[in-house]
Amino acid sequence: DAGITQSPRHKVTETGTPVTLRCHQTENHRYMYWYRQDPGHGLRLIHYSYGVKDTDKGEVSDGYSVSRSKTEDFLLTLESATSSQTSVYFCAISDSGSPGANVLTFGAGSRLTVL
Amino acid sequence: GNSVTQMEGPVTLSEEAFLTINCTYTATGYPSLFWYVQYPGEGLQLLLKATKADDKGSNKGFEATYRKETTSFHLEKGSVQVSDSAVYFCALSDGSGTYKYIFGTGTRLKVLA
Numbered sequence: 001d002a003g004i005t006q007s008p009r010h011k012v013t014e015t016g017t018p019v020t021l022r023c024h025q026t027e028n029h030r031y032m033y034w035y036r037q038d039p040g041h042g043l044r045l046i047h048y049s050y051g052v053k054d055t056d057k058g059e060v061s062d063g064y065s066v067s068r069s070k071t072e073d074f075l076l077t078l079e080s081a082t083s084s085q086t087s088v089y090f091c092a093i094s095d096s097g098s099p100g101a102n103v104l105t106f107g108a109g110s111r112l113t114v115l
Numbered sequence: 116g117n118s119v120t121q122m123e124g125p126v127t128l129s130e131e132a133f134l135t136i137n138c139t140y141t142a143t144g145y146p147s148l149f150w151y152v153q154y155p156g157e158g159l160q161l162l163l164k165a166t167k168a169d170d171k172g173s174n175k176g177f178e179a180t181y182r183k184e185t186t187s188f189h190l191e192k193g194s195v196q197v198s199d200s201a202v203y204f205c206a207l208s209d210g211s212g213t214y215k216y217i218f219g220t221g222t223r224l225k226v227l228a
Contacts, residue, residue: 043218
């Protein structure tokens with residue numbers, strides 16, 4: 001998607017290994033989010049950021065950490081991957097915190113398989 | 116807590132049929148409501164939104180009206196095309212924090228030629 005890229009797009013890893021997913025934006029948007037998408041659950045928020053070095057937990061943050069050292073990059077780390085973290089991960093950005101204007105722009109997703 | 120409930124799919128229609136995908140919500144205060152669409156292999160993208168009661172969002176022939184009395188935001192289209200085949204997500208943003216964006220589970224639509 002224009003302005004937001006995720007890497008890697010696909011990854012297969014073993015249980016217990018660390019994994020880092022990267023989200024890069026060129027829109028200079030303040031807010032960045034990591035979601036996971038699973039059948040029957042829709043999208044669930046993992047972590048979000050409201051500025052450089054300002055992050056907070058979402059509803060399913062256990063087992064995940066994030067970092068944002070630059071406006072354009074938001075990293076999601078699985079310190080020790082488990083099979084329950086097999087999922088499709090989406091990064092999203094927005095330039096407003098107000099609910100009516102808070103339109104999310106999503107990346108294309110990163111499919112992670114933990115064996 | 117806040118929640119969004121949408122009809123389970125898949126929904127299979129013939130081309131030019133009328134589409135309705137039901138969405139109801141539970142929220143405190145005055146949320147904004149959204150429909151996002153996900154085409155195969157892609158991320159979600161905004162389809163339409165409504166920010167207050169009785170507002171109607173519309174885009175690409177799709178419409179949805181924010182009904183506070185029935186806490187609903189049903190998606191409709193008068194004549195679907197094969198290219199509308201996708202997964203549709205209803206969502207709300209309740210305004211209590213930038214992260215309070217709640218998604219429904221998604222409804223897969225398949226349109227047959």
